[in-house]
Amino acid sequence: MGRMTFVYRRLLLLIPTVLGVTIITFFMIHLIPGDPARTILGIHATPRAVAILHREWGLNRPLASQYWLFMDRLVHGNLGTSLYYGVSVSSLITSHLPATLWLICYAAALAIVISVPLAMIAASRKNAVRDHVVRVVPLLGLGMPAFWLALILQTEFAVRFRLFPVTGYGTGFVGHLHSMFLPALTVAVALCPVVIRSLRASMLNVLGADFVTTARAKGVPAPRLFVRHVLRNAVIPAVTVLGINIGFLIGGTVIVESVFAVDGVGYLMINSIFQRDFPVVQGVALIFGIMVVVVNLLTDVAYASLDPRVRFDR
Amino acid sequence: MSAISLTPAAPAPAATAERAQPRRARWYRQPALMAGLVIIGIILFMVIAAPLITPYNPDTQNLNAILLSPSAHHWLGTDQEGRDTFSRLLYGGRTDLRIAFIAVLFPFALGTMLGSVAGYFGGWVDLLIMRLVDIVVAFPFFVLIIALVFVLGPGERSIYIAITLVGWVSYARIVRGEILVAKRQEYVLAAQSGGLSSVRIMARHLLPNVITQAIIYAMSDIVQDILAIVTLSYLGLGIQPPAPDWGTMISDGQNFLTTHWQLTTVPGLVVVVTGLGLSLIGDGLADLMRPGQS
Numbered sequence: 001m002g003r004m005t006f007v008y009r010r011l012l013l014l015i016p017t018v019l020g021v022t023i024i025t026f027f028m029i030h031l032i033p034g035d036p037a038r039t040i041l042g043i044h045a046t047p048r049a050v051a052i053l054h055r056e057w058g059l060n061r062p063l064a065s066q067y068w069l070f071m072d073r074l075v076h077g078n079l080g081t082s083l084y085y086g087v088s089v090s091s092l093i094t095s096h097l098p099a100t101l102w103l104i105c106y107a108a109a110l111a112i113v114i115s116v117p118l119a120m121i122a123a124s125r126k127n128a129v130r131d132h133v134v135r136v137v138p139l140l141g142l143g144m145p146a147f148w149l150a151l152i153l154q155t156e157f158a159v160r161f162r163l164f165p166v167t168g169y170g171t172g173f174v175g176h177l178h179s180m181f182l183p184a185l186t187v188a189v190a191l192c193p194v195v196i197r198s199l200r201a202s203m204l205n206v207l208g209a210d211f212v213t214t215a216r217a218k219g220v221p222a223p224r225l226f227v228r229h230v231l232r233n234a235v236i237p238a239v240t241v242l243g244i245n246i247g248f249l250i251g252g253t254v255i256v257e258s259v260f261a262v263d264g265v266g267y268l269m270i271n272s273i274f275q276r277d278f279p280v281v282q283g284v285a286l287i288f289g290i291m292v293v294v295v296n297l298l299t300d301v302a303y304a305s306l307d308p309r310v311r312f313d314r
Numbered sequence: 315m316s317a318i319s320l321t322p323a324a325p326a327p328a329a330t331a332e333r334a335q336p337r338r339a340r341w342y343r344q345p346a347l348m349a350g351l352v353i354i355g356i357i358l359f360m361v362i363a364a365p366l367i368t369p370y371n372p373d374t375q376n377l378n379a380i381l382l383s384p385s386a387h388h389w390l391g392t393d394q395e396g397r398d399t400f401s402r403l404l405y406g407g408r409t410d411l412r413i414a415f416i417a418v419l420f421p422f423a424l425g426t427m428l429g430s431v432a433g434y435f436g437g438w439v440d441l442l443i444m445r446l447v448d449i450v451v452a453f454p455f456f457v458l459i460i461a462l463v464f465v466l467g468p469g470e471r472s473i474y475i476a477i478t479l480v481g482w483v484s485y486a487r488i489v490r491g492e493i494l495v496a497k498r499q500e501y502v503l504a505a506q507s508g509g510l511s512s513v514r515i516m517a518r519h520l521l522p523n524v525i526t527q528a529i530i531y532a533m534s535d536i537v538q539d540i541l542a543i544v545t546l547s548y549l550g551l552g553i554q555p556p557a558p559d560w561g562t563m564i565s566d567g568q569n570f571l572t573t574h575w576q577l578t579t580v581p582g583l584v585v586v587v588t589g590l591g592l593s594l595i596g597d598g599l600a601d602l603m604r605p606g607q608s
Contacts, residue, residue: 140590247451
């Protein structure tokens with residue numbers, strides 16, 4: 001299978017996946033026990049309000065026609081209206097998206113900055129004490145509740161030592177970098193175990209390659225060997241791991257944003273849960289789902305075009 | 315009951331491993347596995363023997379003794395309602411670990427079943443199941459779990475449903491991959507030409523050979539489930555008060571973090587250590603099954 005065929009095939013597979021994502025988010029309201037409209041609006045809802053919601057979502061129509069209505073609005077960029085804020089869900093999400101994208105990129109960058117040296121230390125001598133330490137310590141991050149770490153970091157570094165703002169997103173590039181350091185670090189800690197593990201494995205792989213032996217034989221000093229030869233070849237898999245784990249990354253931001261009150265999409269989602277603002281929760285789930293699908297596609301295609309050894313038949 | 319599901323899982327595959335390759339490291343010589351088993355063993359023992367270890371009822375409020383510092387009577391002090399923190403920690407572990415160990419069974423069973431069917435039959439069944447996997451995988455784990463529990467209503471039942479609906483995909487992927495390789499081997503071909511039914515071949519011949527990978531994954535999956543449960547409880551969607559649970563403890567304690575740090579820090583640390591123990595067991599099992607591929 002050729003390169004372009006692979007890309008087309010991947011694009012074609014995107015269609016059923018995205019359709020599936022819309023179907024799942026659509027069906028969410030039907031999982032609500034009882035009459036969704038009544039449950040969402042609460043016990044004090046007037047019959048009129050319930051009737052309006054019924055009409056808006058077409059709840060009295062057949063399921064297929066409800067889904068058609070949902071999709072018709074969706075392709076026109078209409079994700080419904082927030083019950084709490086009274087504005088369109090799409091505008092809410094658009095205004096909250098920059099903070100989340102910032103956090104995702106920042107966390108990914110921090111994860112790389114933390115993982116690369118650690119993986120290098122581990123891979124530099126397989127099965128040595130340092131290797132075991134680097135392999136075990138990140139396991140702590142794997143089982144660490146993100147909200148808990150966020151609370152601890154916040155109390156220690158923001159409240160006690162006042163090194164960082166307690167909450168918020170900051171203003172300007174430097175402000176964002178400063179304010180979002182603790183939130184990004186929290187997300188990165190959860191991500192590091194996965195990245196370190198795959199980076200270490202790919203570095204060990206590269207270290208065994210012939211070109212490394214050649215470089216060693218030529219007398220290339222160890223630091224230079226690591227940076228110029230090993231790291232270069234090992235970083236592509238690490239970036240791929242980040243791409244594959246984008247869902248994990250996004251999931252991590254949701255909780256962390258609400259602890260640090262970073263005004264992103266995750267914070268919006270959690271707040272909407274407390275307000276029982278169903279259309280917003282549904283809209284955020286949909287946007288996150290589509291985001292993951294697109295990033296996974298880009299990772300696949302980028303990986304395939306960067307690495308000539310990737311085979312296209314699956 | 316949750317204890318039983320874990321402990322026999324470790325020695326059983328080890329026994330087969332020893333038979334296959336006598337010189338392979340025995341399970342008790344795997345440092346990661348041993349460390350993990352010790353950690354989880356201690357935690358499970360303390361949680362199960364909670365009534366013998368602590369004299370306090372986790373739910374009894376004593377408004378004359380609120381927010382006490384750690385002392386000989388209250389090892390970890392008391393919370394804002396005068397309940398003994400150590401006691402709530404142990405009983406909270408009962409709740410969280412019971413739910414986590416039960417919750418992992420449903421996606422394990424569903425995923426293994428769907429994965430075997432997809433891998434064994436191939437064709438449109440495979441296509442359908444794997445597209446379904448793609449769709450569920452598209453959602454970030456926590457986002458989908460939180461959204462599902464939100465629509466289903468808070469509580470234990472919703473946690474089981476949400477974790478099952480989201481968690482089965484990984485098992486399906488793992489088991490399908492293993493089955494794809496295993497079904498081409500002679501013993502399967504022999505069973506097929508012997509006229510055995512597909513169900514029998516899958517259940518009696520294929521599954522015992524492919525299930526170890528799913529069991530290894532289940533260890534890290536329990537960690538994920540514990541995190542999901544405490545996160546949901548932290549958000550007020552999981553275990554409902556007054557039932558003790560680590561997530562609610564962290565959430566209640568966060569208001570007193572600067573003055574009574576132990577209320578939040580200790581339950582979180584226990585979650586971390588539990589996660590570490592389970593991850594070590596998973597890693598150790600993986601090393602035991604695939605030597606040389608650490």
